[in-house]
Amino acid sequence: xxxxxxxxxxxxxxxxxxxxxxxxxxxxxxxxxxxxxxxxxxxxxxxxxxxxxxxxxxxxxxxxxxxxxxxxxxxxxxxxxxxxxxxxxxxxxxxxxxxxxxxxxxxxxxxxxxxxxxxxxxxxxxxxxxxxxxxxxxxxxxxxxxxxxxxxxxxxxxxxxxxxxxxxxxxxxxxxxxxxxxxxxxxxxxxxxxxxxxxxxxxxxxxxxxxxxxxxxxxxxxxxxxxxxxxxxxxxxxxxxxxxxxxxxxxxxxxxxxxxxxxxxxxxxxxxxxxxxxxxxxxxxxxxxxxxxxxxxxxxxxxxxxxxxxxxxxxxxxxxxxxxxxxxxxxxxxxxxxxxxxxxxxxxxxxxxxxxxxxxxxxxxxxxxxxxxxxxxxxxxxxxxxxxxxxxxxxxxxxxxxxxxxxxxxxxxxxxxxxxxxxxxxxxxxxxxxxxxxxxxxxxxxxxxxxxxxxxxxxxxxxxxxxxxxxxxxxxxxxxxxxxxxxxxxxxxxxxxxxxxxxxxxxxxxxxxxxxxxxxxxxxxxxxxxxxxxxxxxxxxxxxxxxxxxxxxxxxxxxx
Numbered sequence: 001x002x003x004x005x006x007x008x009x010x011x012x013x014x015x016x017x018x019x020x021x022x023x024x025x026x027x028x029x030x031x032x033x034x035x036x037x038x039x040x041x042x043x044x045x046x047x048x049x050x051x052x053x054x055x056x057x058x059x060x061x062x063x064x065x066x067x068x069x070x071x072x073x074x075x076x077x078x079x080x081x082x083x084x085x086x087x088x089x090x091x092x093x094x095x096x097x098x099x100x101x102x103x104x105x106x107x108x109x110x111x112x113x114x115x116x117x118x119x120x121x122x123x124x125x126x127x128x129x130x131x132x133x134x135x136x137x138x139x140x141x142x143x144x145x146x147x148x149x150x151x152x153x154x155x156x157x158x159x160x161x162x163x164x165x166x167x168x169x170x171x172x173x174x175x176x177x178x179x180x181x182x183x184x185x186x187x188x189x190x191x192x193x194x195x196x197x198x199x200x201x202x203x204x205x206x207x208x209x210x211x212x213x214x215x216x217x218x219x220x221x222x223x224x225x226x227x228x229x230x231x232x233x234x235x236x237x238x239x240x241x242x243x244x245x246x247x248x249x250x251x252x253x254x255x256x257x258x259x260x261x262x263x264x265x266x267x268x269x270x271x272x273x274x275x276x277x278x279x280x281x282x283x284x285x286x287x288x289x290x291x292x293x294x295x296x297x298x299x300x301x302x303x304x305x306x307x308x309x310x311x312x313x314x315x316x317x318x319x320x321x322x323x324x325x326x327x328x329x330x331x332x333x334x335x336x337x338x339x340x341x342x343x344x345x346x347x348x349x350x351x352x353x354x355x356x357x358x359x360x361x362x363x364x365x366x367x368x369x370x371x372x373x374x375x376x377x378x379x380x381x382x383x384x385x386x387x388x389x390x391x392x393x394x395x396x397x398x399x400x401x402x403x404x405x406x407x408x409x410x411x412x413x414x415x416x417x418x419x420x421x422x423x424x425x426x427x428x429x430x431x432x433x434x435x436x437x438x439x440x441x442x443x444x445x446x447x448x449x450x451x452x453x454x455x456x457x458x459x460x461x462x463x464x465x466x467x468x469x470x471x472x473x474x475x476x477x478x479x480x481x482x483x484x485x486x487x488x489x490x491x492x493x494x495x496x497x498x499x500x501x502x503x504x505x506x507x508x509x510x511x512x513x514x515x516x517x518x519x520x521x522x523x524x525x526x527x528x529x530x531x532x533x534x535x536x537x538x539x540x541x542x543x544x545x546x547x548x549x550x551x552x553x554x555x556x557x558x559x560x
């Protein structure tokens with residue numbers, strides 16, 4: 001006899017307990033109407049992931065308990081339906097002494113049926129690396145003496161695991177020893193390049209190790225700097241893909257289990273790498289703007305590739321009617337810059353304004369003339385231009401409510417090729433984790449896609465000259481990025497090895513890069529930590545991004 005299981009790949013919002021609970025109930029009822037008897041939601045789907053220090057508030061924990069009970073009551077009339085909900089769970093007592101009344105919090109999952117909470121499972125493996133900080137908040141179910149949870153639906157025995165549990169041998173083996181015939185894995189696994197493929201490979205190893213089919217329900221959506229990509233899936237006992245949901249969209253994926261427990265369902269192909277990154281950036285912008293209630297976005301459009309890429313992402317995320325662009329030429333802005341900026345704005349159908357900063361720049365220079373008398377022009381005057389632009393954009397943001405999307409990339413953030421309170425001024429850094437070489441790849445990929453432009457034609461949305469001309473900040477005559485930085489192919493390679501792979505200066509030099517380039521780039525990375533601490537939050541698309549992943553001291557003398 002077959003059994004239908006649904007993987008509820010939902011987009012929830014941290015702290016929106018009523019909204020999240022309502023969505024879980026809605027999707028569970030929808031699945032039940034389609035003949036499903038088991039619905040598996042993602043990790044911490046009730047409260048959103050990661051809730052961070054909300055977990056330290058007793059009122060939040062009580063509200064989560066109340067919301068969970070409310071879900072159970074709301075689904076009491078769904079005959080035969082079991083719903084597994086991820087939620088934080090708290091009990092009194094201390095690990096060392098049960099007599100002490102010390103709260104113990106768990107990352108948990110509860111099985112709901114017939115209006116009741118039947119069983120609760122507590123996560124055993126707590127990640128504490130990259131963006132994860134679970135040991136700050138949770139106690140391991142294993143350390144607390146919590147047993148594995150196996151529950152039955154229509155004669156099938158399902159074992160529960162939560163995310164990191166499935167990356168280790170013991171939790172799955174313990175579930176099988178407790179009688180599990182299939183594994184249900186609930187997940188909130190942040191996206192980075194290559195993660196979805198790695199995830200499926202590791203889960204295939206887990207399925208083969210215990211010889212059990214595996215159902216994997218994954219969160220989707222943006223939460224501050226992290227994005228969850230979806231792509232929930234089912235594996236047979238040999239580790240072969242039997243079903244897969246799409247990436248970067250909500251989906252209720254039904255999996256049929258045959259009489260032998262073998263899963264079958266629709267398999268959505270995985271997109272190519274650039275499409276995955278694009279999907280993550282678009283979802284990150286859409287959810288940050290939407291979940292925080294901004295009416296739209298403002299972008300300083302320079303005619304360069306970084307702001308062009310951010311504009312294309314923003315339009316895909318929000319729609320042209322919610323995006324405004326402002327071109328702010330200086331005395332050093334080339335004619336082709338405003339021509340290309342205007343061209344792109346017209347292609348996408350966004351509002352475009354030009355506001356010269358020349359009068360303001362001249363006023364600043366006049367006001368500082370006595371202080372700077374006899375001194376040569378340098379980065380000071382360049383930064384004044386950037387700060388004028390930042391002030392204008394933030395004034396428009398304050399007046400009209402739209403958020404300023406900054407346009408700096410990872411290569412610039414690493415080396416400090418950006419201006420505090422200038423081009424760093426804004427609310428959300430869209431390509432903060434996108435290296436310059438990847439910026440070019442994404443721009444070319446986007447232009448290869450069939451995009452409908454504002455005039456009804458289909459074609460590239462980024463003018464070709466924006467992609468092919470040498471990058472320049474245009475803050476002094478004939479300026480080029482490579483005047484003060486190594487070639488981006490070299491810079492990005494050194495950055496990846498030093499920052500993302502934690503390789504030493506000596507190891508990078510041994511890999512074939514010049515001592516001078518390596519020391520120059522790594523010195524800039526260290527010198528500009530103070531800038532990055534003041535940068536807006538931005539979308540993470542690599543396994544090591546500036547932000548939650550990168551916690552280096554500003555004051556430090558270590559140089560290796």
